[in-house]
Amino acid sequence: MSGMLTAIGLMSGTSLDGVDAAVIRTDGERIESCGPALSLPYSPELRARARGLLDRAASLPPDDPELLATEQDITFRHIEAVRELHSLLPDVDLVGFHGQTILHAPAERRTWQIGDADRLSRETGLAVVHDFRSADVAAGGEGAPLVPWFHAALLRDAPKPLAVLNIGGVANVTFIDTDGSIHACDTGPGNALLDDWAFSHTGQACDVDGRLARQGKASPALLEKLLADPYFARPAPKSLDRQSFVSALKTVAGCTPEDGAATLSAFTIEAVRRARLPATPVLWYVCGGGRHNPVLMEGLRRALQAPVRPVDESGLDGDMLEAQCFGFLAVRALRNLPLSAPTITGAPAMLSGGRLTCAGLFPIPYRLFGTERT
Ligand SMILES: Nc1ncnc2c1ncn2[C@@H]1O[C@H](COP(=O)(O)OP(=O)(O)OP(=O)(O)O)[C@@H](O)[C@H]1O
Numbered sequence: 001m002s003g004m005l006t007a008i009g010l011m012s013g014t015s016l017d018g019v020d021a022a023v024i025r026t027d028g029e030r031i032e033s034c035g036p037a038l039s040l041p042y043s044p045e046l047r048a049r050a051r052g053l054l055d056r057a058a059s060l061p062p063d064d065p066e067l068l069a070t071e072q073d074i075t076f077r078h079i080e081a082v083r084e085l086h087s088l089l090p091d092v093d094l095v096g097f098h099g100q101t102i103l104h105a106p107a108e109r110r111t112w113q114i115g116d117a118d119r120l121s122r123e124t125g126l127a128v129v130h131d132f133r134s135a136d137v138a139a140g141g142e143g144a145p146l147v148p149w150f151h152a153a154l155l156r157d158a159p160k161p162l163a164v165l166n167i168g169g170v171a172n173v174t175f176i177d178t179d180g181s182i183h184a185c186d187t188g189p190g191n192a193l194l195d196d197w198a199f200s201h202t203g204q205a206c207d208v209d210g211r212l213a214r215q216g217k218a219s220p221a222l223l224e225k226l227l228a229d230p231y232f233a234r235p236a237p238k239s240l241d242r243q244s245f246v247s248a249l250k251t252v253a254g255c256t257p258e259d260g261a262a263t264l265s266a267f268t269i270e271a272v273r274r275a276r277l278p279a280t281p282v283l284w285y286v287c288g289g290g291r292h293n294p295v296l297m298e299g300l301r302r303a304l305q306a307p308v309r310p311v312d313e314s315g316l317d318g319d320m321l322e323a324q325c326f327g328f329l330a331v332r333a334l335r336n337l338p339l340s341a342p343t344i345t346g347a348p349a350m351l352s353g354g355r356l357t358c359a360g361l362f363p364i365p366y367r368l369f370g371t372e373r374t
């Protein structure tokens with residue numbers, strides 16, 4: 001297919017567990033293939049430092065030494081990921097670099113992804129598209145979720161109306177209607193609260209296989225309290241910060257570790273059920289780390305009136321969709337195609353976005369801009 005570019009997409013999500021990197025070949029509309037992929041975990045120490053920035057991000061000066069040092073360490077992990085994939089596949093055109101979100105406050109027109117794109121470009125010798133969310137937020141959009149165009153391209157042939165649910169630190173849904181129209185929002189918490197709860201009670205980074213929640217009983221009274229948050233009555237589009245529901249940890253503080261985990265799992269599930277979609281999907285595909293948690297998957301199957309399947313059943317890699325997505329969006333950005341839309345982020349119009357840096361690359365290859373060198 002002509003006009004195709006090979007991109008490495010990089011995502012370090014709100015779970016703060018590390019970098020996912022994936023190769024995709026696309027023209028920004030069609031997907032020719034998805035190639036090799038890998039995950040490089042953050043060390044527990046780097047995860048803790050990144051986690052520490054979240055609580056301070058709203059008042060953090062951009063030259064804070066701890067912020068800058070953490071940003072460089074996170075960037076270096078991304079450089080390692082790109083180098084490893086690039087060594088397997090030398091013919092790469094560009095990189096889509098999401099960066100690590102440390103703050104997301106669209107109502108204040110702020111969204112902050114840290115990561116040094118110039119250094120990534122310099123040290124890999126590749127063009128880098130980054131800063132995907134700012135243009136949308138500056139125009140009054142939510143700046144998230146940005147994955148819906150990708151879901152729609154990837155699942156073009158799946159039955160409709162279709163819901164694609166990502167359970168990451170935060171959970172978000174893409175709804176693709178029979179006429180191809182796309183709606184989206186963040187539904188509520190994903191794994192982040194459960195991760196924090198499990199870490200403080202077991203020392204493990206998550207509630208592995210839902211073992212803690214499985215032994216507990218969700219408290220209906222606490223669940224009702226959690227779901228009274230005005231976010232759930234708000235119509236889509238809408239988006240969340242990882243820390244948006246962090247007060248839920250205080251709400252369940254008096255529970256046993258098992259009952260707290262069960263209540264937080266039920267919170268994630270019930271928030272998905274309350275997502276105000278335009279119609280009932282015929283199928284829910286689930287991606288993101290939360291699909292590995294059987295308590296979440298079983299709860300979703302009970303709560304939703306349609307089959308709920310891991311997206312892997314359609315032949316995709318449910319752990320790599322977000323990384324592939326940022327390769328796809330990098331190509332879309334380069335071609336000035338929309339990254340968002342009014343029904344996706346609430347932006348006033350379909351908007352492109354992202355910024356390109358070629359700090360490590362002279363001359364800039366012509367094929368990036370669609371003109372073949374003769
Ligand atoms: N076996 C498992 N049992 C329970 N939970 C799991 C398991 N495997 C992964 N997870 C959960 O998945 C999380 C990672 O998910 P993922 O990588 O999709 O998040 P992310 O991409 O960082 O988040 P976001 O989509 O919000 O940016 C872990 O933090 C953990 O909570």
Ligand SMILES: CC(=O)N[C@H]1[C@@H]2OC[C@@H](O2)[C@@H](O)[C@@H]1O[C@H](C)C(=O)O
Nearest residue numbers: 101104144145146147168170172322
């Ligand atoms: C601000 C930010 O980083 N948001 C993430 C987060 O993680 C899941 C959910 O919240 C989603 O809205 C978004 O990520 C995906 C990749 C997105 O933009 O579609």
